[in-house]
Amino acid sequence: MRETVRVRVVRAVLCRVRAARRDAGMVTSEYAVGIIAAVAFAAVLYKVVTSGQVQAELQQIVGRALNGGA
Secondary structure, eight states, rough: OOOHHHHHHHHHHHHHHHHHHHHHOHHHHHHHHHHHHHHHHHHHHHHHHHHHHHHHHHHHHHHHHHTOOO
């Protein structure tokens, strides 16, 4: 009885491991969508960081840091 349960558990684990290997990784279309999303996010972030208001704030922060917080 115990051996039968052990065999069933081992088979179930092996089945799940094999299924995980088949599903591991993305397909090419998923990579393409991920890259497009990353590029779009980078473009939006670049626009925000290079806007006048954000650029002025960043210059003030850097200036305060270089002047010892004054």
